[in-house]
Amino acid sequence: MTNAAFRRTNLEALVEAQGATRATPPLLLPADPYFDLAGEEFGRRLLLTTATTGAEYCLRPDFTLPIVTDYIANGVGQPAAFSYLGPIFRQREDGPAEFDQAGIELLAQPDGDVALDQVFTFARAALDMFGVSPNIRLGGVGLFEALLAQADMPAPWRSRIRHRFGHPEALERLLKRLAVSHDTKPQKQPSRADLVTDITEQMVAAGLSLAEGRTPEEIADRYLEKQALNDAHVPAETLALLHEYLAISGPVLQSLTRIEALAASRRLMLGAPIRAIRRHLNGLGEARVTFDASFSPRLDYYTGIVFEMTGRTGDVLASGGQYDRLLERLGAQAPIAASGCSVWIDRLEAEFRQ
Amino acid sequence: MTGITLAVPSKGRLEELTREWFAANGLVITRPGGARSYLGAIEGLPEVTVRFFPASEIARELIRGNVDFGVTGRDLIHETSETGPQSVAIARPLGFGNADVVVAVPDAWIDVTRMHDLADVASDFRSRHGRWLRIATKYITITRQHFARFGIAEYRIVESLGATEAAPASGVADIIVDITTTGSTLTANALRVLEDGVLLQSEACLIVSRTAKFSARRRAQLDSVLSRLGAEVSL
Numbered sequence: 001m002t003n004a005a006f007r008r009t010n011l012e013a014l015v016e017a018q019g020a021t022r023a024t025p026p027l028l029l030p031a032d033p034y035f036d037l038a039g040e041e042f043g044r045r046l047l048l049t050t051a052t053t054g055a056e057y058c059l060r061p062d063f064t065l066p067i068v069t070d071y072i073a074n075g076v077g078q079p080a081a082f083s084y085l086g087p088i089f090r091q092r093e094d095g096p097a098e099f100d101q102a103g104i105e106l107l108a109q110p111d112g113d114v115a116l117d118q119v120f121t122f123a124r125a126a127l128d129m130f131g132v133s134p135n136i137r138l139g140g141v142g143l144f145e146a147l148l149a150q151a152d153m154p155a156p157w158r159s160r161i162r163h164r165f166g167h168p169e170a171l172e173r174l175l176k177r178l179a180v181s182h183d184t185k186p187q188k189q190p191s192r193a194d195l196v197t198d199i200t201e202q203m204v205a206a207g208l209s210l211a212e213g214r215t216p217e218e219i220a221d222r223y224l225e226k227q228a229l230n231d232a233h234v235p236a237e238t239l240a241l242l243h244e245y246l247a248i249s250g251p252v253l254q255s256l257t258r259i260e261a262l263a264a265s266r267r268l269m270l271g272a273p274i275r276a277i278r279r280h281l282n283g284l285g286e287a288r289v290t291f292d293a294s295f296s297p298r299l300d301y302y303t304g305i306v307f308e309m310t311g312r313t314g315d316v317l318a319s320g321g322q323y324d325r326l327l328e329r330l331g332a333q334a335p336i337a338a339s340g341c342s343v344w345i346d347r348l349e350a351e352f353r354q
Numbered sequence: 355m356t357g358i359t360l361a362v363p364s365k366g367r368l369e370e371l372t373r374e375w376f377a378a379n380g381l382v383i384t385r386p387g388g389a390r391s392y393l394g395a396i397e398g399l400p401e402v403t404v405r406f407f408p409a410s411e412i413a414r415e416l417i418r419g420n421v422d423f424g425v426t427g428r429d430l431i432h433e434t435s436e437t438g439p440q441s442v443a444i445a446r447p448l449g450f451g452n453a454d455v456v457v458a459v460p461d462a463w464i465d466v467t468r469m470h471d472l473a474d475v476a477s478d479f480r481s482r483h484g485r486w487l488r489i490a491t492k493y494i495t496i497t498r499q500h501f502a503r504f505g506i507a508e509y510r511i512v513e514s515l516g517a518t519e520a521a522p523a524s525g526v527a528d529i530i531v532d533i534t535t536t537g538s539t540l541t542a543n544a545l546r547v548l549e550d551g552v553l554l555q556s557e558a559c560l561i562v563s564r565t566a567k568f569s570a571r572r573r574a575q576l577d578s579v580l581s582r583l584g585a586e587v588s589l
Contacts, residue, residue: 039486041507042500044436093437163477170505174470195464202462206544207523213483214463214475214528222475223465298507 002098004349007216010129011102012344017124018104025066027087031056033065035169037329040301045090064340067105069330076332079108079228084346089343097171101319102126103342107327111339113276115299116305117283118320119341123318124287130348132317134309139295139321141165141275142304143259144245150268151241154232156225166296168246175242178234189227214333241266248293252281255291276303301325307341311351320345357401361415361424364392364406368558372425379583383400401575406547408432413577417441418564422576427454429556430535433495437454443562445585449537451558452535455493460522462542468549469504474531476508492516492532493553499552519543521563562587 004111016022028049035043046058052117060066071080085102104122109115127134144165148158157178190198199216203209210216245262249257256274263270281289281319296306298320306321327336355434358387362383363369373383376396380483383404385394394404405421413430416439425448433437459466466472479487487509490495494511519539521527531555534540538545560583568576568589580586 016372036486037511039507040509040511044495083435104494159478160474163473164505167505169475169503173505177470199462199464200543203460206462207461208462208544209525212481212525213522216462217483219465226465226471319569352525 006127007349007352008345009056009215010191013083014122014125014129015083015097015102015187017103018081018083018118020083020104020106022120023063023067023082023084023105025060025063025070025084025147027060029060029066029086031058033069033330034058034061037065037301041298045092045329047089047091048094061072061088061090063088063101063103063331063342064105066328068107068327068338069108072327072330072332076327076336077108079110079111081106099274100345101342102268103340105338105340107338108336109339112304112322112324112339113279115339116338117280118322120283120307122281122282123307123320123341123343125350126343127309127311127317130352132309132348132351133287133309134311134317135290137308137310138277138289138291139306140273140277140291140293140304141268141296141302141306141321142276144293144296145242147245147268147275148262151238153234153238154229157234162298165294166298168294171246171294175239177238179239189224192220192224213214226303237266246294248291249295250278250290252289253289255293260294273304284317299323299331304339312354313347313351315347315351316344317347332336356571357403358579359403359405360396360423360579361405361407361421361426362394362411363409363425365408365541368409368425368451370408371558372448375448375450375478376583381582382578384429385472386479396579400577413438415440416561416563416567417569418447419563421563422566422568422572423560423562423580425558426445427451427453427562428559429453429493429496430556432499434497436497436499441563441565443564443587443589445560445562445580445587446583448558448560453533453558454535455531455533455554455556456540457529457531457553458519458534458540458545458547461546463546466504466548469506469551472548473504473506474520476506482506486498486510487529488512488527489529489531490518490527492496492518493531493533496553497531507572519545562589564589 010151031048034046046061047059051057067082082105088101089098089100104119106115106118135250148162164174196216199219203216248258256277260274296302301323302321303324304322308316309318311317318341322339324335324337362372376383382397382399385391392406394406396402396404409426410430411435412424412426416424417435431442432525466475476487489497489509490512492515497511514521518530520534521530
């Protein structure tokens with residue numbers, strides 16, 4: 001017998017079987033932490049309500065944030081594992097909607113590789129219950145960061161490029177801008193002290209606080225840096241390398257081989273992050289696995305390896321990866337290994353019915 | 355339902371200009387109860403009911419399909435709902451109420467001249483100042499859409515329902531997204547529009563709802579009024 005209730009029961013059993021604490025965060029949560037973590041882009045998906053005090057609350061839009069916040073509040077350091085299954089709420093094109101999500105969060109695990117394998121296994125087991133043999137798309141945040149760190153370019157460009165990773169249009173625009181050669185002679189720049197004096201005068205005249213937001217020194221430094229960067233080109237070979245790398249997308253083994261060849265020809269040391277990806281491939285078995293060099297969530301706390309699983313409809317059924325910077329962003333004192341994923345139960349059910 | 359409903363701005367300059375524009379095209383909008391009445395008519399067209407609304411409510415009612423056609427600003431259609439532009443059809447721009455929705459930063463930010471500069475500033479603002487870059491605006495939907503397009507995610511919106519240009523000086527926000535016609539208010543407040551910071555060029559338009567249900571008869575009534583106004587739509 002296979003009906004929705006039966007699949008649901010199986011999924012419950014899978015969630016319970018993770019050797020993890022079953023987490024049930026409240027449905028009503030303060031909205032501010034979500035805006036703080038993910039910005040307005042995610043904020044527009046929230047279902048908001050306002051307390052009589054004016055404080056904003058939202059219906060739980062995901063499980064990760066409350067689980068991780070609670071973990072930090074109870075003192076970090078001990079390895080912990082959480083699993084969840086329940087409703088989340090998000091705005092969609094055609095109105096607010098309630099979805100069921102299941103997932104796991106593995107925090108401060110001694111071996112990040114083992115943890116990520118457990119995440120993959122969980123996601124695949126969940127998809128399997130719905131008869132889905134997924135297409136798995138892998139992305140390498142750690143790999144891109146390693147490549148960027150070694151690519152020849154003036155240092156300030158690195159953070160600008162990293163910041164746009166995962167947003168192909170913005171990254172493409174930046175690379176295009178970098179490719180335009182500036183034939184202008186380096187102009188003589190005003191001294192930093194003069195700039196600071198000028199900016200301070202302007203800010204005071206406009207009634208701007210000199211301490212609350214951007215300071216005159218910060219503006220002057222970025223102004224000088226920008227002028228210097230206009231003269232400090234990213235070498236054409238580096239741009240070609242980035243383009244070539246970001247265009248790599250296809251069956252995982254083929255893609256990794258191409259990246260290895262690219263690394264060898266450019267004398268880049270990418271062995272460690274490539275091996276990290278290879279270590280997980282056996283566990284993924286017969287699934288169709290692709291590696292997409294430009295794939296990354298648009299959230300800067302992701303690290304290492306990220307993934308998405310899709311089925312016949314192309315909808316993302318499961319997504320997750322490693323996010324070692326998340327706990328730090330939420331108040332922990334140092335990076336703490338974290339990995340996890342969530343699966344979209346409604347989409348799985350729709351996939352099953354197809 | 356028989357007959358069609360036209361929504362007209364209920365007060366101020368926009369009401370005057372709308373009624374003048376209709377009159378110039380041979381249709382006289384009457385408001386029998388004066389400025390406090392919210393129902394009107396068009397002389398000689400009994401099938402058209404005129405309802406007077408604030409401009410932002412006209413946008414909302416058009417998007418929801420509660421009125422059939424009306425006059426409001428393009429900016430309000432974009433702001434009222436992410437799906438606003440798909441939910442209506444612009445029958446024709448009316449040539450008044452022109453204004454731009456723009457991104458403006460303090461003059462003193464000499465290093466920020468384009469949106470990509472803002473992307474850089476936003477990306478490490480939090481690590482420098484312990485908070486997100488704050489943008490004061492009443493155009494929340496438009497800001498979110500366009501900043502996403504520029505790849506800027508690291509900011510918070512502070513909703514501002516008036517005197518937005520004063521927000522940087524009062525410390526409420528770092529920069530603003532606001533509507534401007536001549537830019538003089540911005541200049542007076544030592545703010546500067548970014549070179550590629552025009553998010554939307556707006557003007558008053560005659561707009562038809564795509565979500566309203568048009569029977570053949572009502573559609574014919576609509577087309578007849580539109581053609582007298584030199585406008586047409588495909589819905």
